[in-house]
Amino acid sequence: MPIYAPTLPPAPDLNQGQPPALVLMRFDLARLWRQKIGRFFGFAFLMVLIVKLTVIYVKYLLDTNAALRPMQDFAKAVLSQGAEFQAGLLDPASYLLWFLVALVGGGLVARDTLYRVRPLMYAHPVSPRDYLVAKLGFASALPFAVLLPFVLLPWAMSLMVAGLHGPVWPTAPLRLLPAVAVLSLLMGAMAVGASAMAATPRAGVGWVLGLVLGTSALASLVQGLTGFVGAQALNPVLLAQTWPQLFVGMDRPFMGWFPAALGTAFHIGLWTFVAARRTLPSEAVI
């Protein structure tokens, strides 16, 4: 009987799984879920949300309860009104959210750099584009997911207690959700770009905070030196606050549509480009 050469068992079916970008996003989400950082920020944002809902109920009472009528003038002076109030629903898009994005997003790419995971991923059927989409998607989905309740819950509560004439406009989600999408993409791109430049997750956090605060300071410096207000289009914190104001049609937003669009496109383009360059296979040396 001849001796046959050994043959491998049939290979498993490799076409059943999800797209690689989705797998990587799920993995990052599961990792975040297991960390304690989520509990701290969950508590902090919950408190802010409860205050927002309380304010909406107070405004409803002021409008409908005759006994509180004498306080209306005072309340109008203290609480924001109209479009400014609608835009104010997204107040968390300030330093607290930036801090969360820095803490989580700063490690997204840097962790893989530290542990040299990317060569392994690229040796699987994962392209650099899949990787970038996953990281950018996750870093952007995080602020979007945090801000989503701040849009929907006040809106739903206002509709429930006061119908179409409540403190929150019935059309508010249509105006605020696009703003949330834009500012989330801005935050995600900056976080991933900064993380791609760092060698460790901690350094990544530093990079994100440094970039956000550094460009904000730079914008203020340029404005102070030249008197050119448009320089604030470089300020990512201000950009994130401006988009809700623009979408709800506030009379005096921090800046106009054109500088806001230009500044946001500049940041998203630049940091996505940096992240794409830094996550190429040639950077992922074995």
Place this chain on the structure above:
Amino acid sequence: MISLDRASLRYGPILGLSPTTFELPDGGGITGLLGPNGAGKSSLLQLLSGLLPPSGGEVRVFGQAPFRNPAVLARLGLVPEGDRLPSGLRADRWLRMMGELSGLSGEALKAAQARALETVGMADRAHLTFARMSKGMRQRIRLAQALLHGPELLILDEPFNGLDPEARLGLMDLLRRLAGEGVRVLVSSHILSEIAQLTDRILLLFRGRLLAEGTVTEIRQLLDRHPVELRLTGEPLDLARWAVEQPELAALRMEEGAVVLSVRSPRDILPRLQQAAAAGRIPLRALDPLDLNLDAVFQYLTKDHA
């Protein structure tokens, strides 16, 4: 299975791998990629595993260019150099992600993970975090990762670095077993003894150039400039008297109780030596080839090309 046709790799102005040509056949077996640090081993492995495109020439794995080619990447497994893994992460979770990146899911993924862990002997310890694993255990998990999708080609870059002798032997046994099952294993190392223990078939790289390819004996025979050294143990004077009459003799050195011959074309002289010893014409008690090993081959080749 693998063919390189004048494939080279540049990192900007630095030449990582000079134009290199070789082929590895289909089927199982172990090939050692040997060379000192900076010889171009990792560059070659980067080309083969599709991480980088060649700067010149052509690389083909399974008949196709591997760079960003899912059809090729799905059939090869890579174990890169290094030992850094996310310390707080559980090995089974990491393996699951790697399996999903290969396109596995559901029951097929579970089965593949169980099989890979069984193969590397880590089935009962995969729930541990990487921080709680020894270096050898982490290396086995990295190997399991490469085996999840049932690759036909397994590429390992310096897999024995930092392993204790027991873990090293265990890993060698495992690689031999995989090769026996039909997997083509390509393993790089800068330590001669590791490769010599693992396989006889080598690719020898030095300063970004492929110096030799084949078995140690085949390569040694090609080294005409370096006569083979044979130590004949017995009565030195009688042995020397017989040796000087041989036309292949290049040099002779007397030692206590032995004589060391430097001979060209040992294939010619060895049958005559055997006949003389059998006929009792020379008092031969032992015959030791001194430089037919990988160490000597490596020394000669690198000296010639330095």
